[in-house]
Amino acid sequence: MGVTWKNLAILCATLGLAGAWIANAPADDEAVFPMPRGKTLVSECGGCHTTYAPGLLPARSWRRMLSELGNHFGEDASVQEPVRLALLKDLEDMAADGAFADLRMRRIAASVPAAATPQRITETAYFRYIHDEVPREFWQRKAIGTPANCIACHPRANEGHYGEREVRIPK
Numbered sequence: 001m002g003v004t005w006k007n008l009a010i011l012c013a014t015l016g017l018a019g020a021w022i023a024n025a026p027a028d029d030e031a032v033f034p035m036p037r038g039k040t041l042v043s044e045c046g047g048c049h050t051t052y053a054p055g056l057l058p059a060r061s062w063r064r065m066l067s068e069l070g071n072h073f074g075e076d077a078s079v080q081e082p083v084r085l086a087l088l089k090d091l092e093d094m095a096a097d098g099a100f101a102d103l104r105m106r107r108i109a110a111s112v113p114a115a116a117t118p119q120r121i122t123e124t125a126y127f128r129y130i131h132d133e134v135p136r137e138f139w140q141r142k143a144i145g146t147p148a149n150c151i152a153c154h155p156r157a158n159e160g161h162y163g164e165r166e167v168r169i170p171k
């Protein structure tokens, strides 16, 4: 892609302790987040933006989000109660601090202070850290618009695939 991404280890060294929790992540890790079986998450939560993988936020973040869907970032994203409960179960089960979380997800969870309940993946320390090398100008490109538009650069984001090798940055 014409850009040489800094080696993770060097990044961690420069970031010091803040990076310590990701220091052991293998650079060629495939970064695949599990997605729930069935189409409910995609159909209910993928209409306005990327279908974010549950493993990108801790369970308490999803609980809060799903209790406030009537005012979801200024939009009404409410769903019928049975649908809400089904979504909540999947999001909690597969959350960054859920029972099946892998090392990467546990690092995401660990990057969120215990007292915080972030509603934005893009505001977590993990997100900022992993995208530290992405030039500011990229985020503002027309085809991207916002860091929350994962699928603009991670073409298989809706299937939970975020691997570095698949990244394509639109011009």
Ligand code: HEC
Pocket: 044, 045, 046, 047, 048, 049, 052, 065, 069, 072, 073, 075, 076, 077, 087, 119, 120, 121, 122, 123, 146, 147, 148
């Ligand atoms: C009616 C449209 C709509 C629907 C449906 C919707 N969202 Fe959103 N969502 C938004 C908007 C608008 C934002 C804010 C985007 C921004 O500011 O970049 C957002 C942001 C988010 C973010 C934060 C992204 C970031 O910045 O890291 C998450 C997480 C999220 N939505 C999850 C969900 C989930 C889970 C569902 C299904 C229960 C859902 N959304 C359904 C419109 C929607």
Ligand code: HEC
Pocket: 005, 006, 027, 028, 029, 030, 031, 056, 121, 122, 130, 131, 133, 134, 138, 139, 144, 146, 147, 148, 149, 150, 151, 152, 153, 154, 162, 163, 164, 165, 167, 169
């Ligand atoms: C402007 C394009 C762009 C957008 C938008 C973007 N990313 Fe990325 N992402 C990248 C690049 C480039 C890398 C590789 C970073 C590196 O290796 O230094 C990356 C790396 C990652 C990785 C680590 C992959 C690995 O193999 O270790 C994850 C996880 C990730 N992004 C998640 C997200 C999520 C979640 C979103 C949306 C909320 C998002 N990204 C939005 C460009 C983007």
